Amino acid sequence: MKRLATAAGALLAILTARAEVLTEVPRAADGHPDLSGVWQTLNTAHWNLEPHVSAYPVVIELGAQFAVPPGHGVVEGGAIPYLPDALAERQRRFENRLTDDPEGKCYLGGVPRSTYMPYPLQIFQNPRDVVIVYQFATGFRRIFVDGKEEAPLDAWMGWSNGRWDGDTFVVTVTGLNGLTWLDRAGNYASGNARITERYSLLGPNHLQYEATIDDPTVFSRPWTIRMPLYRIVDEDYRMLEFKCEPYAEEKIYGHLRKPGTEAPAGGQSR
Amino acid sequence: MNRQAVTIAGLAAIAAAAAANAQAPKHPRTAWGDPDISGAYAEFTTAPLERDPKYGDKEFFTPEEHEEFAKQRLTLQFADDDTEPGTQADVHYSMGQFALSENEGVTSLNLRTSIVTQPKNGRIPALTPAAVARRDAIAAARKGREFDGPETRSLTERCIVWTSTLAPILPRGYNSNLQIFQSPGYVIIQGEMGDPRMIPTDGRKLPDKLLPQWNGTSVGRWEGDTFVIETAGFHPETAWRNSSEKLRVTERIKRVDDDTLEYAFTVADPDTWAEPWGGVYPLTALDGLLYEYACTEGNYGMANILSGARTAEREAAKQ
Numbered sequence: 098m099k100r101l102a103t104a105a106g107a108l109l110a111i112l113t114a115r116a117e118v119l120t121e122v123p124r125a126a127d128g129h130p131d132l133s134g135v136w137q138t139l140n141t142a143h144w145n146l147e148p149h150v151s152a153y154p155v156v157i158e159l160g161a162q163f164a165v166p167p168g169h170g171v172v173e174g175g176a177i178p179y180l181p182d183a184l185a186e187r188q189r190r191f192e193n194r195l196t197d198d199p200e201g202k203c204y205l206g207g208v209p210r211s212t213y214m215p216y217p218l219q220i221f222q223n224p225r226d227v228v229i230v231y232q233f234a235t236g237f238r239r240i241f242v243d244g245k246e247e248a249p250l251d252a253w254m255g256w257s258n259g260r261w262d263g264d265t266f267v268v269t270v271t272g273l274n275g276l277t278w279l280d281r282a283g284n285y286a287s288g289n290a291r292i293t294e295r296y297s298l299l300g301p302n303h304l305q306y307e308a309t310i311d312d313p314t315v316f317s318r319p320w321t322i323r324m325p326l327y328r329i330v331d332e333d334y335r336m337l338e339f340k341c342e343p344y345a346e347e348k349i350y351g352h353l354r355k356p357g358t359e360a361p362a363g364g365q366s367r
Numbered sequence: 368m369n370r371q372a373v374t375i376a377g378l379a380a381i382a383a384a385a386a387a388n389a390q391a392p393k394h395p396r397t398a399w400g401d402p403d404i405s406g407a408y409a410e411f412t413t414a415p416l417e418r419d420p421k422y423g424d425k426e427f428f429t430p431e432e433h434e435e436f437a438k439q440r441l442t443l444q445f446a447d448d449d450t451e452p453g454t455q456a457d458v459h460y461s462m463g464q465f466a467l468s469e470n471e472g473v474t475s476l477n478l479r480t481s482i483v484t485q486p487k488n489g490r491i492p493a494l495t496p497a498a499v500a501r502r503d504a505i506a507a508a509r510k511g512r513e514f515d516g517p518e519t520r521s522l523t524e525r526c527i528v529w530t531s532t533l534a535p536i537l538p539r540g541y542n543s544n545l546q547i548f549q550s551p552g553y554v555i556i557q558g559e560m561g562d563p564r565m566i567p568t569d570g571r572k573l574p575d576k577l578l579p580q581w582n583g584t585s586v587g588r589w590e591g592d593t594f595v596i597e598t599a600g601f602h603p604e605t606a607w608r609n610s611s612e613k614l615r616v617t618e619r620i621k622r623v624d625d626d627t628l629e630y631a632f633t634v635a636d637p638d639t640w641a642e643p644w645g646g647v648y649p650l651t652a653l654d655g656l657l658y659e660y661a662c663t664e665g666n667y668g669m670a671n672i673l674s675g676a677r678t679a680e681r682e683a684a685k686q
């Protein structure tokens with residue numbers, strides 16, 4: 098038995114050493130992992146953080162190409178631990194998602210939702226600041242490295258302080274305004290939420306993203322989502338603008354349009 | 368050190384640099400060796416965009432002339448109107464009232480008689496006949512439809528582009544502040560209002576074919592201590608100052624002292640102006656941070672403009 102344990106230990110040591118070789122990651126001049134680059138998720142978390150089978154589109158006429166694709170979910174343990182009233186609120190939001198989801202209005206996605214919307218994001222890194230620009234609604238975050246700046250006011254993208262914990266970049270987000278959603282299924286947190294994000298490179302082209310959501314007014318305990326981000330490796334790739342404002346105007350202001358005038362036709366590009 | 372002292376020091380530094388035009392001062396560098404132009408800056412300056420024709424080719428005020436000019440511009444032009452409470456005249460959008468006027472923030476003193484320095488008379492060249500025709504056609508198509516729906520309003524009212532961020536960067540009525548971040552291979556210019564411009568400095572060139580972007584597409588390079596940005600590929604509707612999608616903008620940013628950057632620009636568009644033109648003004652360091660603007664999320668202005676128009680139409684129909 099003891100011999101077996103020793104052998105297992107030796108094997109583990111070999112595997113660990115091998116893993117270290119495999120997890121060689123790009124590093125900045127200061128020795129920290131270099132997170133910079135254009136990244137995007139490849140999952141259905143933007144539809145629903147929880148495990149879900151496929152579903153009809155929110156407007157039935159949109160047909161199969163706008164149906165909800167299935168997904169294994171990204172929540173540790175599967176279900177989000179809502180308090181009873183909050184679960185009812187989630188259901189209410191789900192039912193009103195066509196009109197109420199801030200994504201449809203081109204509103205800033207907030208944290209963590211912006212990370213796993215189906216659009217690229219770009220990370221810029223220097224020893225003092227990490228900046229993240231999200232393609233959707235041109236979301237922008239400045240993360241103060243080793244910062245202890247208190248959130249001076251609430252904001253759609255919150256207020257972010259980061260620090261390096263070994264090779265993991267840990268970001269604490271407060272000052273969220275509670276107006277953002279977590280996905281298209283009505284999942285949400287309130288403005289009391291404190292989000293702890295953890296960014297760790299798994300290799301040159303994979304970035305593990307983890308976010309723990311702590312909000313005692315909505316959930317019975319803190320809970321965690323986890324998913325990889327994939328580097329966009331296309332040569333000289335640049336994030337294009339996605340100014341989504343024009344596409345939300347009829348939804349937001351259509352009732353104020355001059356009677357008899359027409360909204361821009363569907364499919365017209367801007 | 369108070370702000371005025373800072374800006375006066377900045378002026379002195381500009382003058383000294385211009386006089387000597389040598390002896391490059393030791394400016395800070397980033398950890399990876401690029402000149403460090405990062406920070407938060409105000410775009411406000413006392414110099415108007417165009418020169419009053421009465422000054423001719425005179426590029427700089429004397430300090431005495433400038434004092435009088437700045438007093439006029441800051442005290443009179445942007446002061447609160449003295450209106451009687453409860454009257455219609457009193458109900459207006461006062462920049463001063465909401466701490467948004469130019470003189471509420473940091474305003475760099477600037478002995479220049481205009482931001483525009485090319486051509487020598489400090490005046491923006493006339494539009495070519497083709498540009499006039501283009502402008503008039505757009506205006507004619509919009510005439511009578513100005514308040515029909517959100518799509519007929521200006522790009523700024525619709526939270527799409529802002530001149531305080533768009534190349535070339537020019538101060539506008541309020542919130543004309545920006546911050547600059549640097550990382551290896553990139554410079555990011557983020558306006559208080561408007562989109563971050565992510566400018567690669569890795570040596571890539573502007574492709575010949577660019578997809579139209581509201582803010583254009585930029586590439587940057589370091590020429591000594593000066594950051595040079597080339598931008599092209601604008602969306603035809605961006606139409607900065609009636610320009611066409613052939614607009615090409617060159618910007619040059621360099622540090623003058625701890626509190627001042629010099630921002631210079633040249634714009635060229637053969638379909639709009641017979642010759643390129645440009646200008647220069649200082650960006651002055653802000654003692655503080657910029658906060659999220661979230662334009663669309665709080666765009667009550669658009670709803671109020673349209674509902675006001677509908678109300679006016681209903682009232683007119685009653686007559």
